[in-house]
Amino acid sequence: MSDGLFAARGLACMRGDRTLFAGLSLELAEGQALHVRGPNGLGKTTLLRALCGLSRPARGEVRWRGELITDLADDFTAEVAYVGHLNGIQGDLTAGENLEVARRVFARRTTPPQVVSEALERVGLRAIADRPARYLSQGQKRRLALARLLVLRRPLWILDEPFTALDAASVVGLSALIGEHLAAGGLALIVSHQAFDIPGIEDFELARYSRTRK
Amino acid sequence: MSDGLFAARGLACMRGDRTLFAGLSLELAEGQALHVRGPNGLGKTTLLRALCGLSRPARGEVRWRGELITDLADDFTAEVAYVGHLNGIQGDLTAGENLEVARRVFARRTTPPQVVSEALERVGLRAIADRPARYLSQGQKRRLALARLLVLRRPLWILDEPFTALDAASVVGLSALIGEHLAAGGLALIVSHQAFDIPGIEDFELARYSRTRK
Amino acid sequence: MKFIHKYGAPKRFYQLAGTFIPWFAGITAVLFVSGLYLGLYWAPPDYQQGDAYRIMFVHVPNAWMSMMAYVIMASFAATGYIWNIRLADILARVSAPLGASFTLTALVTGSLWGKPMWGTYWVWDARLTSELILFFLYVGYMALQASIDDARRAAHASAILAIVGVVNIPIIHYSVYWWHTLHQPASLTLTNQPKIYATMLIPLIVMSLAFMFFYLTMLCVRARSEILLRERHTDWVRKLVEGKP
Amino acid sequence: MTADVLTAMRSVFGRELLVFWRRSTEVMTALVFFVIVTTLFPLAIGPERHELMLVAPGVLWVAALLATTLSLNHLFASDYQDGSLEQLLMSPHPLSLLVLAKMAAHWVLTGLPLALLSPLLAVQMALPAKAIGTLVVSLLLGTPTLTLIGAVPAALTLGVRGGGVLVSLLVLPLYTPVLIFGAEAVAASAGQGFASVAHLSLLGAFLALALSFAPWASSAALRVSLD
Amino acid sequence: MTADVLTAMRSVFGRELLVFWRRSTEVMTALVFFVIVTTLFPLAIGPERHELMLVAPGVLWVAALLATTLSLNHLFASDYQDGSLEQLLMSPHPLSLLVLAKMAAHWVLTGLPLALLSPLLAVQMALPAKAIGTLVVSLLLGTPTLTLIGAVPAALTLGVRGGGVLVSLLVLPLYTPVLIFGAEAVAASAGQGFASVAHLSLLGAFLALALSFAPWASSAALRVSLD
Ligand code: HEM
């Protein structure tokens, strides 16, 4: 199983003075996706943040193409797109401007300008691209956050409850999008309590590594 | 249909200079619940806020027991419990303290102190009642917000995407809770994109009154 | 009340203002020309200040208008908030920049006048200070309007501010004066005011009327464009725009 | 019913104190800001006692006023962001009374400690001993007015672009009367010793006026901001 | 690769300007705060020109410093709350450079306008004409240092209870040297006219020092805050 592009080994995370989970290992190869599952408060968000390098785990290591992500630093960051509980949207900019900033600051230099309008089209926000993001409805904001995935074009997607606030049609749309990403050789880690349908996705029960009696 | 405890007639709401919906009427009798449906950005949140008196509709009237809610003012507020997209939780207080404040400030004077611990028990937060709310996970926060319903004991529940971030077991738990509320003669208005199962709930398609071409 | 609602409809006001504007503008022009003639040629030079005092004909009307405009603005704002009349919101909104520019003009002309009179552009005299604070109040009102996009919310929020301001303005005004008098007198004051002769009073009155009509004209003009902007989605504006391409 | 309202007000007051207590740093920050600003002046002006004494009443009052202004952000902003304010609007009690309870808590945590600490700073600033009593009284009368008036802009700017600093812009002009009479009272009693009574009673009058309209105006402002 | 980083830095800079521009009031609030605070002093101290002149350099500098301190909250706080900062950390470019771009934008929107407006206020405060040039230069050299140093506490206090005011507490002591030399430079040139050069070059040295370590320190602080 050493062909896992992305791998974690012996991971343990703490919050406050409690160890949430320990001894967690996972691997992800090209085109593969995991659905991380577990009840509220188990530590799924904590796990995802550790995997994408936003927080440092108490123990264990995370590797990308065999190298430690702490060594790769920015080179690893350039490969991951993270959508967390927070949308990361600047309310004072319009929907379009938000994505344009994402393209300029975060995307590869070769990313052509039209990805922005394509992404807006794809998530169904084209018509309201000029509306300040603060006025968007909850679901529209979430879609805008997800549109960033299309602008960044990174191989590893780490998504924390991406389906939150999405209407039925958008849930289907997003599942299809993730499916395409996987088909194109992308990787994905998804936390979600909601039902969704992505062919070939595997379940990953966090509870197996849990260290809490709650 | 004039026995509707709660009724809206000819309601129209605007955001910016767009009319989201107009000519909307609805009625709700004792023990009755509506599931307000519609795609993202249609105006469901806007509708709920107008119905519970947080914002003023552009046109139309809302009545409670036949009287205008603008005339009733605080007397109407005393009958409604609203859980919005925001949880309304004070991060610096513990879970228990948050509910205790709700009991003292918002509940009827006759509400006995033990409702707080009963509510915590019911939403499964008893064990972490002493943890500052800022440390709770997304789903735990949502449950805490919902626990307020049990503390306030008000007849009309207005819930905006209550199932967000809840794990499967909690979704079932909340549905049961709403069922009990209805059985006891309560009223409920629920917005949700997620599937849930409450016997006797009727669908209310907001799209019928929509005035937007997106 | 009915009357207000009838003529308070933005569309109605738009048409009404359209017919009044030429008249107001004409009166303004006539008053300005005669006021300037009277002030600059007809009135004799002052025996102490020479011709420098003529700046008074701009300074004093502007100072008066700055205060009047605030009261007018606040009354519009309160009307709009209490009875939910959109035209009043619009009028309040457009009078703020007008009032602020009167205030600024009074400040600038006063400073320019201060240099020959007192040998400095600024002293912390009561009148000057309260005028400066009035300017800040205008700026605050406009800043609040500017930072809220939703027209109705902006109108209501700034109306509350204007109402609180109206309670406060007399307090601010008089406290600055008491500050001045309860304390030892400032080293420089407005004591050596020119005694007003008829030859100066007449141009001053004409100029004040001129600025008043200027205010009315600008209020109508700006209100009209604000109405167009806000009602751009309504049928009558669309027809209007298509009518004269 | 009235007893009900009182319980609710007491609980809001208690909640505020509890929250601030949890944010233990916040309890002292207005205070610390006050101390730091008063300390900066001698650094910037130079240490001559006479000059310091001349400006001391002014500096102390400006510092108190700025400290209050800064802490205004905390009156409603965090409650707005987490949705607690929405819930407060849905309470069965008159909003203006609950808001009054919040203001009271705010004053107890900012204005009051500041007034109590001021004698220490006054000594540092070489203020004559006979003026110190007046300083404390003027702050005790003036700071609640600052809280009351300040609540209105604080409520108006919720969720508004650039809200935080906008508050200072809106509030500082409204504060001038309090500042003038506060500082004058101290200066007067540092000088001749009389006249300060007149100033202090004016401060009292401002407080009464603010008490009568600020709770109403700020609860109206909250409703507008949450519309 | 380097060109890449430059584009990203330019975009961050542009984004900041755009955001601030949208919050149009915010552009002027540091400025207006500066103006209002300088106005408060004559109100509190009294209108005598001589006393005012004595304290003018100090007052102007303290006001500039407070205005910068207040605007520090906006450097990272709103980006933190809406999650944009999380995304910035996930950018493929060195964080310290992106942070530097943010700081540059912050200075252009606060320090620079403030320095440019200061002559007007100096005239109001009766500062002698010959000192006005020094005032502007000292502010042009000093305010970027204030932004740079201030970013570190601003980053450290993100998400910390009572963060907003805590920043002032942490940052004001760090600002003292800048304040002292800035105010002294102005005071010196209001008096004898020499000596101010020495002070100004010290301010320049502080700026160079701050430029070399502040971007690094604040990006480290950001990582800690988001852990
Ligand atoms: C920046 C400087 C100045 C400001 C802000 C200012 C402000 C004002 C204001 C607010 C008024 C209206 C007062 C009222 O009606 O209650 C006024 C009136 C007047 N000002 Fe000034 N002023 C300034 C400088 C001067 C100077 C230098 C002079 C000449 C000595 C002057 C002469 C007058 C006169 C003659 C009036 C009308 C007198 C009256 O209505 O009682 N002002 N000014």
Ligand SMILES: Nc1ncnc2c1ncn2[C@@H]1O[C@H](COP(=O)(O)OP(=O)(O)OP(=O)(O)O)[C@@H](O)[C@H]1O
């Ligand atoms: N400082 C702390 N002290 C104690 N417990 C903490 C602290 N911070 C967080 N926790 C706990 O750690 C867990 C964090 O879980 P996390 O947010 O990762 O949950 P999750 O699996 O994402 O849950 P959800 O499905 O609700 O989003 C929660 O149970 C939370 O209460």
Ligand SMILES: Nc1ncnc2c1ncn2[C@@H]1O[C@H](COP(=O)(O)OP(=O)(O)OP(=O)(O)O)[C@@H](O)[C@H]1O
């Ligand atoms: N100031 C404004 N100008 C224009 N459009 C606005 C403005 N404010 C809000 N809107 C739009 O009004 C609608 C508000 O909808 P609301 O939040 O009620 O949606 P919703 O039905 O609750 O959606 P969701 O399911 O995503 O929560 C959105 O389409 C939003 O983009």
Ligand SMILES: [Mg+2]
């Ligand atoms: Mg989570």
Ligand SMILES: [Mg+2]
């Ligand atoms: Mg919604």
